[in-house]
Amino acid sequence: MQExxxxxxxxxxxxxxxxxxxxxxxANHRVTLFALTLLCYGVIxxxxxxxxxxxxxxxxxxxxxxxxLCNLCINGLYGxxxxxxxxxxxxxxxxxxxxxxxxxxxxxxVHSSVCADVTLLALMAFDRYxxxxxxxxxxxxxxxxxxxxxxxxxxxxxxxxxxxxxxxxSLARVCGSHIPRIYCINYFVxxxxxxxxxxxxxxxxxxxTIYVLHFFSIVWSYIHLIKECIISSENRSxxxxxxxxxxxCLTILFVSMFFDLLYIRFGNNRISHHVGNFMSIEFLIIPxxxxxxxxxxxxxxxxxxxxxxxxxxx
Numbered sequence: 001m002q003e004x005x006x007x008x009x010x011x012x013x014x015x016x017x018x019x020x021x022x023x024x025x026x027a028n029h030r031v032t033l034f035a036l037t038l039l040c041y042g043v044i045x046x047x048x049x050x051x052x053x054x055x056x057x058x059x060x061x062x063x064x065x066x067x068x069l070c071n072l073c074i075n076g077l078y079g080x081x082x083x084x085x086x087x088x089x090x091x092x093x094x095x096x097x098x099x100x101x102x103x104x105x106x107x108x109x110v111h112s113s114v115c116a117d118v119t120l121l122a123l124m125a126f127d128r129y130x131x132x133x134x135x136x137x138x139x140x141x142x143x144x145x146x147x148x149x150x151x152x153x154x155x156x157x158x159x160x161x162x163x164x165x166x167x168x169x170s171l172a173r174v175c176g177s178h179i180p181r182i183y184c185i186n187y188f189v190x191x192x193x194x195x196x197x198x199x200x201x202x203x204x205x206x207x208x209t210i211y212v213l214h215f216f217s218i219v220w221s222y223i224h225l226i227k228e229c230i231i232s233s234e235n236r237s238x239x240x241x242x243x244x245x246x247x248x249c250l251t252i253l254f255v256s257m258f259f260d261l262l263y264i265r266f267g268n269n270r271i272s273h274h275v276g277n278f279m280s281i282e283f284l285i286i287p288x289x290x291x292x293x294x295x296x297x298x299x300x301x302x303x304x305x306x307x308x309x310x311x312x313x314x
Contacts, residue, residue, distance in 0.1 A: 007142065018177050020179055020183070022276075022277055030091050035124075038088060041084040047293055051292040054067065066301075071154065082106050083110060084107070086106065100170075104170055104189070110284070111158075113158075115161065121218065122214045122218050125250075132229070132243075133230055157288060158279075161206075172194075172197050173193060173255040175194055187264060215254075225243060245295050245298040252286055252287050256282040257283050262279065263279040
């Protein structure tokens, strides 16, 4: 009996491939889904690269708000690159598998991108708070050195936190190979673990706490911004011009993440398969497209620069 148990443990330890069962039922629509996915990915690249190139090429846009926006668009490309190429490949394939290491890498990229999105949006909220509530100290607070520090935090902290969680996940022995999604995240790999790990439970909880604090910092910034705008009509105009796009982007991101969490919690029981698939990838479709479009259309300086560029081309 002991020998049999050891053999079973050896068998589960050699699992090196996962099957993505979220693709079940998509075989009859593969070509259509591939075309729509390719179009979506192309729009994401076009929209984000337009904003990135516009900000990088024009020195008048080298201000904190635009620098943070540029990094937000770069992060959008980073996160979607961890998802769309694999999805496009799977849509053309009859088998939907991913290696253990590929699964962990995909989960790492997707998670770290979402965390960086939240941090960058929190920095943008802080930037608007200083600009509208403490305008006299803006230049002394938002110096080039501090912007570099803020951006380093926005990129390195999410990478460090998610890397720790990914390493903890990789150390777990798995007893299954089916992931009920069309892409990998650490949560589902942890659910396949033979035994519960303290690290795989504590580290995600710690990460959630960090980003809940980010959310409260954003709320705190906007409470003060709204108070200031009620007093001053000039600030009200600035709020509508620069803060409204930020609020739209925040709302889109948090609603998309809420739907994903809703699917994780109730997806297998109460939501149809196709609706669940859309809910699980919504944050990888809507924010990367709408963030550059909202800012490109709403921010006057960026809209003017893009329009001038295309007029010159004609």
